[in-house]
Amino acid sequence: MKVARSLLGKALVVVEHNNAKVSPATLAAVTAASKLGEVTALVAGKGSKSVVDEISKIQGIAKVLAVDSAEYEHGLPENFAPLVKKVQDENKFTHIVAAHTTFGKGVLPRAAALLDTQSVSDVIGVKDENTFLRSTYAGNALASVKSSQALNILSVRPTSFDKAAQGGSASVAQVAATGESGLTKWLADEVDTSGKPDLTSARVVVSGGRGLKAPENFKLLYSLADKIGNCAVGATRAVVDAGFVSNDLQVGQTGKIVAPELYIAVGLSGAIQHLAGMKDSKVIACINTDPEAPIFSVSDYGLEGDLFDAVPKLIAGL
Amino acid sequence: INAEYMGTPSECLFFFEMTLKALVSIKRVIDYTVKVRVRPDKLGVIKDNVKHSCNPFDEIAVEQAVRMKEKKLVGEIVAVSIGGPKSVEVLRGSALALGVDRAIHVKLPTDNDDVESLAVAKILHKIAEKEKPDVILTGKQAIDDDSCAVPQMLAGLLGWSQATFISELEVSGKTAKICRETDAGMQRLEVSLPSVISCDLRLNEPRYAKLPEIMKAKKKPLQEITADSLGVSTQPKIQILEVADPPTRAAGRKVKTVEELITKLKTEAKVI
Numbered sequence: 001m002k003v004a005r006s007l008l009g010k011a012l013v014v015v016e017h018n019n020a021k022v023s024p025a026t027l028a029a030v031t032a033a034s035k036l037g038e039v040t041a042l043v044a045g046k047g048s049k050s051v052v053d054e055i056s057k058i059q060g061i062a063k064v065l066a067v068d069s070a071e072y073e074h075g076l077p078e079n080f081a082p083l084v085k086k087v088q089d090e091n092k093f094t095h096i097v098a099a100h101t102t103f104g105k106g107v108l109p110r111a112a113a114l115l116d117t118q119s120v121s122d123v124i125g126v127k128d129e130n131t132f133l134r135s136t137y138a139g140n141a142l143a144s145v146k147s148s149q150a151l152n153i154l155s156v157r158p159t160s161f162d163k164a165a166q167g168g169s170a171s172v173a174q175v176a177a178t179g180e181s182g183l184t185k186w187l188a189d190e191v192d193t194s195g196k197p198d199l200t201s202a203r204v205v206v207s208g209g210r211g212l213k214a215p216e217n218f219k220l221l222y223s224l225a226d227k228i229g230n231c232a233v234g235a236t237r238a239v240v241d242a243g244f245v246s247n248d249l250q251v252g253q254t255g256k257i258v259a260p261e262l263y264i265a266v267g268l269s270g271a272i273q274h275l276a277g278m279k280d281s282k283v284i285a286c287i288n289t290d291p292e293a294p295i296f297s298v299s300d301y302g303l304e305g306d307l308f309d310a311v312p313k314l315i316a317g318l
Numbered sequence: 319i320n321a322e323y324m325g326t327p328s329e330c331l332f333f334f335e336m337t338l339k340a341l342v343s344i345k346r347v348i349d350y351t352v353k354v355r356v357r358p359d360k361l362g363v364i365k366d367n368v369k370h371s372c373n374p375f376d377e378i379a380v381e382q383a384v385r386m387k388e389k390k391l392v393g394e395i396v397a398v399s400i401g402g403p404k405s406v407e408v409l410r411g412s413a414l415a416l417g418v419d420r421a422i423h424v425k426l427p428t429d430n431d432d433v434e435s436l437a438v439a440k441i442l443h444k445i446a447e448k449e450k451p452d453v454i455l456t457g458k459q460a461i462d463d464d465s466c467a468v469p470q471m472l473a474g475l476l477g478w479s480q481a482t483f484i485s486e487l488e489v490s491g492k493t494a495k496i497c498r499e500t501d502a503g504m505q506r507l508e509v510s511l512p513s514v515i516s517c518d519l520r521l522n523e524p525r526y527a528k529l530p531e532i533m534k535a536k537k538k539p540l541q542e543i544t545a546d547s548l549g550v551s552t553q554p555k556i557q558i559l560e561v562a563d564p565p566t567r568a569a570g571r572k573v574k575t576v577e578e579l580i581t582k583l584k585t586e587a588k589v590i
Binding site: 076078103105108113117119136137144145146148149187188189190191204237240241247253262272283285297299301305310313318 | 348350351353354356362363375434435436437439458459461462463464465466467468470471472473474475478479480481482483485495499500501502503504505506507508509510518519520554555556557558559560561562563564567568569570571572573574575576577579580582583587589590
């Protein structure tokens, strides 16, 4: 990857992690930041040395700023935003970048307010240091925007940028902790620890909608995903609302945005808000009994048929 | 503070019932069912003669405030909307008609005017300084701009806790226990009050306004002010160069059998 030495910018990437590993979404943020100038990574966590080590070996990272303190253990914006502000005041970066994830969405706008900066969300393209492309209206209107601010704060869509590869060697410096805000107390994280492929980075995604009819029928999609390999299962808002699957499977405008190599839409009609979450997939296939379903209009291959017949055949035939 | 005497003959308890004040921020947006079209001048989307309604996530925020009032956790609900003249419609129809007590319209010159998230947060900050709410509720994002920034910015300006993307809310005294939807699943937090709360889909199902409430809404106070009067500039810091349609996908084709689908995915698309 080319290092943008000719750019005058200095970008700070706020690293998202679980104190053990760097989140894949952050690697996309690093690529975006590399288009802006020299990249420094900020790692704040508790017991997060392995994260510091990992990010310091990522291509494109020149420096790592690290702080290890209890208040950063769970990514609480009330504790992270003052840290970002302090690091910015001390280093005067031209850009602060993070992935547009729950973490990035929580921290960056709060930090932007502390820095009196209008942040730019859900960036899907970087034209130059001041010009960005972002998604609005559920991806139906793409806005090219130009900022005149000395500091720009960007949350970037992870699927719009390649993940930065390994091969770097950054220096690491410690920064002082900014303390516990005392505003919010972490109680618990209820997450899926089954080790299934991550929805936003799986090569293939199979999603189900109301056509599945009952929660137990999602087993069909999990079997299909297992057969395909490196395949995650997603869902529409309707079935999440109905309690068929948990919320972290939701693909759509206000759920997850995915762009896998292959997206198989099973028993889902393709509402505008769902399409927003998957229409950048490389190849889209669908199975639906309704030939008029909007999903057919974005599908490269559409099979008009009963999923309860087709999916078992698909599993057997692959 | 309402002091209530509660007790049975064998007990004597004095309850100081402190009800909270809620400020709810709502936005008039193009209705989610509308297929949005880019303007010929490519500087925005077509809004004239297009159906608008209250941002769905803001409706959830209003509903939550009304439920808290019904449970006597909240005493007064004030709604605010920043927008052109027609924003009055969402204040009356989606807030006052549902149980909100009064409304503030921060009026922009036209219905085509937009205000950036930071300016929205600053306006709400000024209003919060005056109204002194205990909770500020709003939707997690506006479905037009999709920035997902105002609640977090507002919490930063106020120095308050932020409870974003919430699907459960339990207020008790000076704190609230929340469950929020995250990329990985759910997260439970305890936030101190006052707090800025952004509401996600599964927090509640908003009610429909009933005719008697719609009629009452016409008489509820609706104050009109400007951003200028609050000392907040709505001058944008970001310029919109161009708004474009997303890339269109080439038309696909129907396959007749599962076998054909597998073949195409393997040999043509080469993704399996």
